[in-house]
Amino acid sequence: MDKIITMNHVKKIFDKVTALEDINCSVMRGEIFGLLGPSGAGKTTIINILTGQMSMTEGQARIFDVSTKHLMDRHYAKIGMMLEDSGIYKRLSVHDNLLIFAEIYGVPKSRISDVLKKVGLIDSAKKQVEKLSKGMMQRLILARSILNQPEILFLDEPTSGLDPATASGIHEFLFSLRDQGTTIFLTTHNMEEADRLCDHIALLNTGRIVEYGTPKELCHRHQTNKSIRILLNDAEVMLLPNEKASAAKIAALFENNSVMSIHSSEPNLEAVFMKLTGRKLS
């Protein structure tokens, strides 16, 4: 796999306030990469820099091995974006909204039905956008962002404010896009989403990347309180240190047939972030 996005020593200063400091990371082609951090950490600023909407103060950012300062039409044709404040024409129908962008991208009209089927909006094609639920609007924006069959898809908080069922549907769809070879760069402050979706994540805090790796790697790297959680038949919970000495106790419990379930207790991304920054994610 080759690197499709790279950032080296990226720095961004807004009116003497440092928004990003020494950002270094890369995204491999065909993976789902997550930028995880609380509101105001600099996630959207990174997306804006990578998509050429904003210039950086220092450093280098490249997409398709081209500096983001020099992105041209042919590069934008391979990029899809679903940003938090992406607007839709509310007076127009779902189909007409996509038709505008199909003409702009120069893709055939038949593609509109394809993407509407993919996001589950085909039955609402003639519906006026004003009458859609928030989840449907989010799916419409997602449909628009993949209309041009992008190689890289930028998603800024793609499931923010959605109910779990709709969010789960979007997750499944993102997996299918990844399986077809689309690289997905998403930002989120939802650690469960990042854990479920991402192949690699970077934890961002106050404009700095404080940790990078796969979700599992991060959890294991920062696993300080290793323990085994045993739920007994009488609903009592027993926590044992995750070490050799506990083996005999566990064996005894099994012999007495008193174990209902047994799990290793691992830190989640929220705990890792908390440990690294002293802050909560959301």
Next chain:
Amino acid sequence: MIDSIVKPKKISAVFKKQIKDTFKNKMTLIQFVMFPLLALIFTEAIAKGQQDLPNTFFVTMFSSIYVGMVPMVNMAAIISEEKEQNTLKALMLANVKPYQYLTGTGTYVFMLCIIGAVMFGLIGGYGGMVFMKFIAAMLCGIVLSLLLGSAVGMLSKNQMSATAIVIPVSMILAFLPMIATFNSSFESVSRFLYTQQIKYLLSNPKEMIMTLERFLIMGGNLLIFLGVFIFAYRKG
């Protein structure tokens, strides 16, 4: 070559979008037909019955108001609404360049204004070359108003702020020439506005004369609006 530079597909997409959007929001169409309709009613009800009033009196009056108001208000409203709803950002993210957006939207407003201009010409009963001159004078004014409306739209963050600017500006541009008809002291100020010069042209399309003074005033207005437009384009 032209295709690769201008990208007519993108301009055409913006233009078509605007047409569809208008037919879903018919209230905006009222602005384009309201003034020709008023001219028709006043001409039929008042001007044609009064011997001391020329038949085209209300056509001239309402057409010069139309020129100063309708293109500017509509252009500013469309752009500012797109900014407020973030749809302009969506277009820019799809790599629609500002000039492509402005050309598509401007063409749409311009074409609707042509329909209004033709309606005025027909109500005025002009024919042949006089009709063509009347339309040409209106189009000059429409282009200037479009330029100013685009600048206001680009400088405004939302529809509210656009309205706060465009209403007083268009009132001055559209109504000062009308007030000057009844009070000549206003004319000493209004003659420096392109709308007053357009009104002079529209009031006598048979002998439409482009004097040096008229040319300089309209050219000066055009330069000022171009300056404001370029400033707004760069800032927006």
